[in-house]
Amino acid sequence: MFRRRRGPATATAERVVVEGVSDALTLEGVGREYRRGALALHPVDLAVPRGRFLAVMGPSGSGKSTLLQCAAGLDRPTAGTVRIGGTEVSALSEAALTRLRRERVGFVFQAHHLVPSLTVAENVALPLLLGGTTGTERVRQGLADVGLGERGDAAPAELSGGQCQRVAIARALVTGPDIVFADEPTGSLDPAAAHDVLALLRRAVDRDGHTVVMVTHDPAAAAWTDEALFLAGGRVVGSVTCPDAAQVSRIMRGLGRGEGAASDGGDVRVGGGRHEASDGGRAA
Numbered sequence: 688m689f690r691r692r693r694g695p696a697t698a699t700a701e702r703v704v705v706e707g708v709s710d711a712l713t714l715e716g717v718g719r720e721y722r723r724g725a726l727a728l729h730p731v732d733l734a735v736p737r738g739r740f741l742a743v744m745g746p747s748g749s750g751k752s753t754l755l756q757c758a759a760g761l762d763r764p765t766a767g768t769v770r771i772g773g774t775e776v777s778a779l780s781e782a783a784l785t786r787l788r789r790e791r792v793g794f795v796f797q798a799h800h801l802v803p804s805l806t807v808a809e810n811v812a813l814p815l816l817l818g819g820t821t822g823t824e825r826v827r828q829g830l831a832d833v834g835l836g837e838r839g840d841a842a843p844a845e846l847s848g849g850q851c852q853r854v855a856i857a858r859a860l861v862t863g864p865d866i867v868f869a870d871e872p873t874g875s876l877d878p879a880a881a882h883d884v885l886a887l888l889r890r891a892v893d894r895d896g897h898t899v900v901m902v903t904h905d906p907a908a909a910a911w912t913d914e915a916l917f918l919a920g921g922r923v924v925g926s927v928t929c930p931d932a933a934q935v936s937r938i939m940r941g942l943g944r945g946e947g948a949a950s951d952g953g954d955v956r957v958g959g960g961r962h963e964a965s966d967g968g969r970a971a
């Protein structure tokens with residue numbers, strides 16, 4: 688499904704292009720320079736079709752968060768164009784960008800960022816309330832979907848970390864966003880809770896057609912996705928379709944030694960397929 692080629696925009700840009708599908712996210716030549724002459728993200732072209740689960744991986748400092756922040760409209764890239772569901776993000780005013788993030792983008796962070804003074808149901812409803820609607824039925828259904836249908840009146844403090852993260856997922860999905868960005872969503876969870884969170888994200892993609900881009904360090908988490916994209920030194924250096932945990936671990940070790948992902952014994956395959964095990968059975 689994903690096709691990668693050297694991009695014409697710059698000699699160094701990697702292009703990941705998907706054809707024939709309405710894309711949830713496209714980046715064209717997107718780069719980020721924090722200090723003059725020091726590119727945290729070299730120009731990258733990337734297209735993510737709707738209904739896909741993408742992992743973004745790489746060593747610390749490789750540019751994962753920078754890529755995610757630019758793609759999600761949380762940061763303005765210094766080069767290139769971001770489109771979310773066909774809308775050019777860089778062309779939006781701050782007010783329009785805030786609205787797009789609220790209505791068409793879902794976020795799940797490592798810390799769940801629930802509002803402690805609101806109930807669980809109110810937390811899920813928050814993006815709708817800020818947009819002027821209540822969506823009571825959607826909230827109810829969203830909580831039921833994450834297995835917390837009976838806990839709507841609870842305070843976040845009464846829930847476990849894994850349950851709070853499930854509430855955060857319900858909140859991210861409640862508006863029916865074009866795309867969900869998840870930044871280390873399992874980073875603070877024990878393996879069982881991480882499994883639950885990944886299963887929910889996988890189901891959101893498979894059952895409901897959501898699109899998820901997830902930054903993770905964890906090869907077992909990447910094994911739930913359709914494609915893993917690898918960054919090193921601010922560049923996309925490879926991608927793997929239907930990744931498995933052992934393969935991703937090997938590539939990550941190679942990147943840690945300064946090797947390119949594509950040099951990992953020919954394991955980097957680009958060009959088709961999606962994760963078929965809806966229960967994420969390959970994940971550890």
Ligand SMILES: Nc1ncnc2c1ncn2[C@@H]1O[C@H](COP(=O)(O)OP(=O)(O)OP(=O)(O)O)[C@@H](O)[C@H]1O
Pocket residue numbers: 721722727745746747748749750751752753754
């Ligand atoms: N606000 C900033 N100002 C200056 N440099 C920054 C800023 N944010 C990130 N950087 C630099 O950009 C590079 C990429 O950082 P980024 O946080 O995107 O990496 P990462 O892969 O997400 O790392 P980690 O896995 O440790 O979170 C790093 O060299 C970092 O020091």
